[in-house]
Amino acid sequence: MTAAELGRENALLLAIIQATSEGPGVEPLAAAVAKLIVDATATDVCFVHVLDDEGRSLTLAGATPPFDVAGQVRLPLGTGVTGWVASHRRPAVIVQDKESDPRYQPIPALRGSEFTSMASVPMASDLAGLVGVLNVHTRLRREFTDRDVRLLTMIGRLVAGAVHQARLHRQLAGRERSHELFVAQVIAAQEAERRRLAGDIHDGISQRLVSLGYHLDAADRTVADDPAYAAAQIVRARELTDLTLDEARAAIGGLRPPVLDDLGLAGGLASLARSVPELAVDLELSDERLPEHVEVALYRIAQEALQNVQKHAGASTAELCFEVDRDRVRLEVRDNGVGFNPETSTGGYGLNGITERAELIGGTVTIRSHPGSGTSVLVVVPPPAQSR
Structure with missing residues (x-):
C-alpha cells in the first residue's frame, strides 16, 4: 500500500469515527456513513442494513442517493445475500451475474439489475455482536480486492459500536417514554378515584350528616315539651346513622374491595x-x-x-x-x-x-x-x- 493510499484510508476511518460521534440516531448515522463509504471506495451506492432488536430481520436504515427508502425494506435473517452475510457473519463478493448466485434475491426497491458487482460485509464487533450488514454496489464490473473487503470490514466494526450505542439510546428513550406514560395514567386513575370518592362523600355521607344534625337539634329542642316528637327524631337520626355508616363502608370498599x-x-x-x-x-x-x-x-x-x-x-x-x-x-x-x-x-x-x-x-x-x-x-x- 502506498503512502497516499494509506493516508486516504486513515482519513476515511477518521471521518467514519467523526460521523459515528455526531449523535445517537441510527438512521442519520447510517446515511452519513453510507455517503462516506461511497466517496472513499469509488462505488456507486451503499446500503446500510441494521438488525432489529429481536435479531430476526434486517431493516434498511440508510442509503446513498438516489435511494430514499430507509425503513421501507425489511429482510428476514438468511434472505438474500444480505441475510446470508448476517447469518454466517462472513463477507460476500459477487463480481457479475448476481442472478446466478443462489444467495441473491432481487429487491425491486433497490434496483439491483442496474448494478453489476457488489460486496457485502457484516457490521459486528466483540462488544456489540452483529448489528447489521454493509453493502456496496457498482454499475461497472469490479473485482473487489482483499484490501477492499478488509477496509469495509474495518468500517463495519467501527459502525457496529456506534449503531449499538444508538440502539441502546433509542431503547432507553422508549422505556422512559413508556414510564412517563405509565406514570401519567396512574396519576389520572388516582385522580379519577379521588373525584369519585369525593363525589360519594359530598353527595351521600355529607348530606346525611347534615340531616342527622338537623334531627338531633330538633330532638334537643323538643325533648322537654314534646317527648314523642323528640323520640321520633332520634329514631330517624339512628336510621340516618346506619345509612351513613353503610355509605362510609361502601366508600372504603371503593378504594380496596x-x-x-x-x-x-x-x-x-x-x-x-x-x-x-x-x-x-x-x-x-x-x-x-x-x-x-x-x-x-x-x-x-x-x-x-x-x-x-x-x-x-x-x-x-x-x-x-x-x-x-x-x-x-x-x-x-x-x-x-x-x-x-x-x-x-x-x-x-x-x-x-x-x-x-x-x-x-x-x-x-x-x-x-x-x-x-x-x-x-x-x-x-x-x-x-x-x-x-
Whole structure:
C-alpha cells in the first residue's frame, strides 16, 4: 500500500469515527456513513442494513442517493445475500451475474439489475455482536480486492459500536417514554378515584350528616315539651346513622374491595355476580391468585362491565369468565343484550374506564358487539412474573 493510499484510508476511518460521534440516531448515522463509504471506495451506492432488536430481520436504515427508502425494506435473517452475510457473519463478493448466485434475491426497491458487482460485509464487533450488514454496489464490473473487503470490514466494526450505542439510546428513550406514560395514567386513575370518592362523600355521607344534625337539634329542642316528637327524631337520626355508616363502608370498599382480602379474586367475582340479582350470571372462574394491584384492576373491570350490562344492555343472562395460564390472564364478560356498534361509540358505557384500567396493568381490551347480538368485553393481561 502506498503512502497516499494509506493516508486516504486513515482519513476515511477518521471521518467514519467523526460521523459515528455526531449523535445517537441510527438512521442519520447510517446515511452519513453510507455517503462516506461511497466517496472513499469509488462505488456507486451503499446500503446500510441494521438488525432489529429481536435479531430476526434486517431493516434498511440508510442509503446513498438516489435511494430514499430507509425503513421501507425489511429482510428476514438468511434472505438474500444480505441475510446470508448476517447469518454466517462472513463477507460476500459477487463480481457479475448476481442472478446466478443462489444467495441473491432481487429487491425491486433497490434496483439491483442496474448494478453489476457488489460486496457485502457484516457490521459486528466483540462488544456489540452483529448489528447489521454493509453493502456496496457498482454499475461497472469490479473485482473487489482483499484490501477492499478488509477496509469495509474495518468500517463495519467501527459502525457496529456506534449503531449499538444508538440502539441502546433509542431503547432507553422508549422505556422512559413508556414510564412517563405509565406514570401519567396512574396519576389520572388516582385522580379519577379521588373525584369519585369525593363525589360519594359530598353527595351521600355529607348530606346525611347534615340531616342527622338537623334531627338531633330538633330532638334537643323538643325533648322537654314534646317527648314523642323528640323520640321520633332520634329514631330517624339512628336510621340516618346506619345509612351513613353503610355509605362510609361502601366508600372504603371503593378504594380496596374487602371481599378480595376475604375470598380472593374468584370469590370476589362470584360475589359481584350475586350482587346483580336481576341478571342470571354463569361463572367460570380460576382460583389462581394474582398480585394485589392486578386483582383490584380486574375486579373493577368486571364490576364496570356488569354495571354496563345492568344499565344499558337489557340482558337477561351474562357470562363471567376468569382464567389464568402460562401465556395470559383472561377476563371476559358476555351478555345476550341489545348490543351496540363499537365503531360509532363515543366511549360511553364505561368502556374508557375499562380500557384505562387494563392498560395500567399492561393489558388490552377487545370489544365485540353488534346491535341485537349482545356484547363481549375481553381483557387479556400478560401473566405475572410470580403469582402469590
